[in-house]
Amino acid sequence: VNLECAIGDRGESLPKKAYRFRAPPSAAASLALAGIDVVTLANNHAMDYGSEGLADTLRLLDTVGIAHVGAGTNAAEAHAPAILERNGLRIAFLGYVDVPVESGGWDARSVIATDSSPGLAWADLDQIASDVSAAKARADLVVVFMHSGFEYWDKPNRVQVEIAHTAIDAGAALVIGAHSHTLQGIEHYHGGAIAYSLGNFVFEIDQSRDSAMLKVNLSRAGVESLEWIPVVLDPNDGRPMIAEGEARQRILDNIERLSADLTGGG
Template sequence: MPESADDWTVNVLATGDVFPDLEDGEASFRPLLPVFAKGDIVYGNCEGVYSDRPAPASTRIVMGAAPAERGSMFGRVGFDVMTLANNHAMDGGVVGLEDTMSLLASQGIATTGAGKDLAEATKPAVVEANGVRVAFLAFCTSFPVGYDAAEGRAGIAAVRIGTYYRNPMPSFWDPGIEPEVLTVPYPEDMRTLHDAIDAARATADVVIVAVHQGTNREVRNAFVPPSRTHSKTWHNIVQDNELHLARDIVEHGADAVVCAQHAALRGVEIHSGKPIFYGMGALIHHFHKRGKHTTSDHKIIEEWDVEYPYWAYDSPETRMSGIASLTFSSSGVEAGFIPAMIMPDGSTEPLADDDPRADAVAKHIESMNSDEGFTTHIEHSTIDGYRFLKITNAS
């Protein structure tokens, strides 16, 4: 904490999923550099493995891995801390995780959310700026079996969610009706999460928790097999377990929660005075068709819009992106959002104040907020020529 505890401020720029996988991956970040340069700390979720010797996990869904050289630019483009609690961090096995962590450490980037055992995976990454110590934690609820860390086992920091099904019409027999789905976190994982927040709180002035959770319709349709015994109907909403988990994290002492995984933006709310970004989407994320752009076994998606050769989802909202701005001070936290758009060449472009696409992104977030019933107010303004959405509680 600065010498004058009554007068301090630190700005954290938070992004969603990040997995550059091109020969010149640094070029994909070039439009974002002027924005990153304004932040005291820049955070992102490293959504994959960077290793030249990955040992593919048997339970992986798709292989999110790239050669180490393709992750060598993170420090140069401005990242200070990256989280690893996601559904791809163990795609390359323990050696892939080790190589990724070593690569990021060699660039001066702090990591959290995965490690050689549960203790390391839940240890906060503490970054100091302006004399303020900011602790980052990361947890994941959606991941392949066996990816979670345990005592004596490498993996990610996880909160396992139990899924239960109930007949929504108990007074009527209706075979095949879509059931009511109940999702409940494991109590032991919640205790681990609370202990991690307490430990971070004891060593830092600000605590930010990243959560990798949820899904969306396009992902479900791509990977859930056809069946005569269940429905594939899915809505792009924030599920109950996502709401309860994020709010619990705030109530237990976090200053902000930033979520990713959905491959599309979700709503934002202010809960107990603290911002929760329920879905940051992807910032930079490159997919490859088999044999089309590379010879190695990278992420494989067979069909998608040819206009976007490096991005697998063709609905307009999945191309919306942005950067969350979290300004912490002695008086609390101010939250904002800079809209951005994923481009066909694999880059992501922050949107100028007069760009109509910025209006579309803002409208999408406001729609998500309305669907969830959040009492969130979005005020449009400008910062350094870019659209800036100031986020407050309307109630």
């Protein structure tokens, strides 16, 4: 899951941020109760409340046993994989961010983790290739989260494609994207699968309320199958609801159209 907020009650909001997202400390337990076992923090809101806010988020996730990637107390932690074992399969997760400068002037590169400071994992292509290769040596499969692209675009931009292709070429089996707030297509590339954006999942928004979950069956050979589960967001509180009837078909048709535009098709 892309956890696009801080969790906690400490830290000062960053200047130049048009939107700042933070959930109360109790939200961590709610995520665990919902069955979430790994999140990516490599996005443009995990650092909305600075290093203290990130520290709270990391601590609270650790407390409830949710693994996290894409951010840390230093660069080594931000780029370290979370390795989970399910049904005898060891899966390594990594997370990266590369988003444009926001309208208010805030630049995600200002909160990138360094050797001596906390922050996010920036999507440097050489670093991604190195991280994925190292993670693949420790796990059966590698899954990469990327937070990139332009908001409200339904097609991936050049940066998204470069990140995703680099990850697959380095050995990742699956790349899952976010940031556009709208669905984008899926590409089958060099034996891997790339879902460029799953849209929104829990988000109060007037537009782009069509979304989807992606069910993926994995084996040591890679991605065995993909199944889209269309959802629509409740207009009152942003909660996802399973789409049925015309709404379900509309979302599936849109995903098929968007995927057909990508190299390799859907």
